[in-house]
Amino acid sequence: MSGQLQVDTDPAEVGLDAGRLARIDRRMARYVDDGQLPGFLLTVARRGRLVHVGRGGSRDVENGRPVEPDTRWRIFSMTKPVTSVAAMMLYEEGAFQLTDPISRWLPEFAETRVYVAGSAMKPVTAPQTEPIRVWHLLTHMSGLTYGFHHAHPVDAMYRAMGHEWGTPAGADSAEVCRQWASVPLVFQPGTEWNYGVSTDVLGRLVEVISGQPLDEFFAERIFAPLGMADTSFGLRPEDDPESLARLYSAVPGRPGGAPTGIAPLDAMGAAALAKPAFLSGGGGLVSTAGDYLRFVEMLRRGGSFDGGRLLGPRTLAHMVTNHIPGGQDLETFGRPLFAETPLRGVGFGLGFSMVLDPTRYGVVSSVGDYSWGGAASTAFYVDPVEDLTVTFYTQLLPSSTLPIRNYLRALVNQAIVT
Template sequence: MVGRRTALTLPAGLALLSAGAARAAGPGGSPAPALERAERPEELGFSRQGLERLSAWYQAEVDAGRIPGAALVVGRAGRLAWQEAIGMRDRDARAPMERDTLFRIASMTKPVTSLAAMILAEEGRLMLWHPVSRYLPEFKDLKVGPERAVLEREPTVLDLLRHTSGLTYGAPGAEAGSVPRAYADARVGDQSQTGEAFIANIARQPLRHQPGRYWEYSHSTDVLGRLVEVASGQSLDRFFAERILGPLGMTQTAFWAGQERAQRLAQPQVDPLTNARQAMPALVERPAWFWGGQGLVSTAMDYARLCQMFLGKGSLGEARIVSRHTVALMSADHLPPGTRTEPEVYRNQAVLAPVPENGHGFGLGFVVRNSAGRTSLPGSAGDFSWAGAYGPYFWIDPKEDLYAVLMIQGPANRMHYRYAMRQLVYQALS
């Protein structure tokens, strides 16, 4: 059996490697508060036996060789109920999972970028109803579909936040002549591009749909990240560091790990379902540009601080990031009645997809649950969540005053592990 290592506090004083790195400090330079640990999970309404079952389930997956390891954090009522580092950070190297293991969190970058946009909205430097072209003029004369039809209306900042902009992702295997194929052929997602080149490239391609008609998971948040840079006059990594990561004490979160932290990155293994290892970026060197929809590395405990801020209605300790009304706006369902989705939404996200059939909608940066029913997963109406392509997942349940973070790296059946995290956390509530 691969050993399980438990960690309940995060070591201080580790430098943020992003350019313009911020101190782990609240307003006025005061230290960011620690996440207080409950002496016993029963104090927070959890059964210890139930939480041990949660850890044992992931340990069994490690022992069976299906995943190398996992990092779990569960918080409730402002305190930590459970944190475990299970299995291996790198199975090939026999390196154990540690409390400061770094994970490539992929699309779990999106809620951070969405939060950055809402900070600017609170300051009046960004308006959600403005057309994107007000900030990025390249978006002024977009066309729609392979036939390049005329826009019915321009995409707005709100459309970027809720993924109704008409944008898509590239798909090399898509039908020739389709918009996803055009994105792939034009290398819209080329990671070596600058932000300016990315915007010029994507604006030359047609939208897949008229804005507002479809929920389409897409490059919307990458465009939003560039918009944040233009509206703030700062690079995205600097804005993150100064306005979000630093004040929240997220000292381990950045857009790249650097050589000195590379050995702390979790690594995927050869997956028994595919007999292959999921390809993922090294994220060791500074990227050419900071993509708002992807790219951060973080730890389970760092991301827990972000979750606690949302659960705290915009604040963590003395650090106020946004107002409680902004958090309420972000976590409300913003999909208009009749919003459609593409079939791949069901294939890729299944019961977590933001569709009425699942009792879900979409807010400003994450899936929002509208109904306690219509899905096979436990939860509460009003909870909100998101995930990353390399495996990580989180959700926040205001009704239960609860959040949970799962960090894994590379399993092909990542939805299985997200579903299990939900089921096993809620069964532990006493």
């Protein structure tokens, strides 16, 4: 499998129907034709063979630039699995135990208070009864949150400090962690699930433990071994700015919440044109479909790709196992907030969500298929039962605008014939 997105196998050789695979492209093209999606690129691989690459529409609608195989995409939260893998590589070296309090390396979190009641201006707080541990960061059970949730007084505190869809200008990872540690946690660590900046803090932990900035760790320890030459925190000086897809937001208005169209989101999109001060382990990478496919195939193959082994298969199996207490799903244990996957019938491990119950999930899928996505509607999943990897790229905020991820599973699975 090359990084150039060249189909290398007839789908029939690995049990897929080419005519049925074309249905995926037609469905996504309808979104483009309806003005609901700027463009898209998707890949389907089975048994390590790339059998389908679909693309359509534009990476920049206004300037008439089409989606190309080497288009660069802001993958936002698809950065999180990379950071989680980085942390577990250090775990495999004996750098920490999953149960270690993070205050051992990030002392600013030792005294972080926990919200109990009150408003954002006058919160009532209590001390931690349980420290934030490394596994709390990996599982989003730390009590940290996101400013863009708009669902809790602590979210408002984040926004007041400049943490909504970005971070304060010029602040690096050490500074943003100090800022988050000064704000109360939403709940006692380990007692609930809440999507938040946990993986950003995990990225800072990787920096402190490894002694390297996160971009250097990624480049040397992950991207070089996997041959991911076009993945970085923002564009590099040598990169062509026109290769980066334009970022769009949905224009709401149709019945049921469907967008009436899309509009460029250039102010937010410009952040990816250069390396930022804050290397966001939770959402800072730009990548190509060919590059990220190599990362996803590494996951499917148990921790190695093209001779580059990042993790042992036992470690990876532990990461894609549900870690929610009592085997619960996210709808039962988590908070009813924005997330980049449906919550019913879905668990969460160390950096990934996974399907626990396809009937409750409501989509044709396999038990144990694991995934994550990004805020601009990018997504991937690995199906260990069917030996499949699927990736999808576009640049549309928010990711809840269109049910792309559910369509992907349904349309890929209907194409499996043996």
